[in-house]
Amino acid sequence: MRDKRYIEESFPVKEVSEISAREKNIRHGHISTLHIWWARRPLASSRATSYAALIPAPETTEEWEKKRQFIIELSKWENSLNYRIIEKARKDILEANGGKSPRVLDCFAGGGSIPLEALRLGCETHAVEYNPVAVLILKCTLEYPQKYGKPKDTKNEWGLNTQTKNPLLEDVKKWGEWVLEEAKKEIGKFYPADEDGSIPVGYIWARTIPCQNPACMAEIPLMRQFWLAKKNNKKVALYPYVDGKEVKFKIVGDGYEKMPEGFDPSKGTVSRAIATCPVCGYTVDDKTTRKLFQEGKAGERMVAVVLHKPGTTGKRYRLATKKDLEVFREAEKYMEEKRQKLMDEWGIDPVPD
Secondary structure, eight states: SSSSBBHOOOOOOHHHHHHHHHHOOOOOOOOGTOOTTOOOOHHHHHHHHHHHHHSSSOOOOHHHHHHHHHHHHSGGGGGGGOOHHHHHHHHHHHHHHTTSSEEEEEETTTTTTHHHHHHHOOOOOEEEEOOHHHHHHHIIIIHHHHOOOOOOOOOOTTTTTEEEEOHHHHHHHHHHHHHHHHHHHHHGGOOOOOOOOEEEEEEEEEEEEEEEEETTEEEEEEEEEEEEEEEEEEEEEEEEEHHHHHHEEEEEEEEEEEOTOOOOTTSEEETEEEOOTTTTTOOOHHHHHHHHHHTOOOOEEEEEEEEEESOOOSEEEOOOHHHHHHHHHHHHHHHHOOOHHHHHHHHSOOOOO
């Protein structure tokens, strides 16, 4: 292999960056839908950079352009399971490394994007992490699917093959449903269904500060924007309005009250810690806003509830009620009791600072 690798000489940064940005909207089949990890590297850029780092820099302009176009195609989500493209990438890497699979080490593997893509490209992959959560994520992403995820034929009572099952998939379903049922037994009471059967799946809160205009002193809900849903086929927002010296909300948009003319949900009450009072228009500067938080004068307010009705698709929204807040307080009390119990048993706080 030549000393210079493709990535040392050139790389289609613009194209791969655009593809990586679009990856955030993929909700099916992506590892980000299985678990959350901070600073996750996109699979697209991880796959493209791994490939570009393992092949030599071409000698001709024509070959440069061919490799460049191939890297762009390789980075696309729809090609992550494209047999023809992945096999070509594997072949190129093998040829560049004397017919042997190169060893790839990620010393700070985190959510596993780079090791996963190196594995997909046929490399002998090693990942290092000291965070136990990351280690479990890496095992579930890189190790367990290969170890336990090979489909097996199952037999019926007469010894005949009936269907092929993936044992790992079946176990994940089985124990996932068990965890869900156990969670429902213990904390289901904190998610009471509405009259139509819709269940709360999220609560939207706003931090608050008092207006610093002595003649006003209204509670300012700090919200950078008011969108609840912003899709091409569904636009829903919270609309703030003033009632006396109180800021109240309506839900407006598709499926709700018509969105008021001239209302821009993208413009909230706070930007870069500079807050504007919807009641009197007074502006609270960033230093004062931070000082109010530091002095413990900031508050919080439950504004809206996100709902899902079993058997239907999509989400609905409604304003938070006094009952919602009461349920939250009950859940808060229950969690503190559980926390104290675990502290007594373990000798350490289960909720880190």
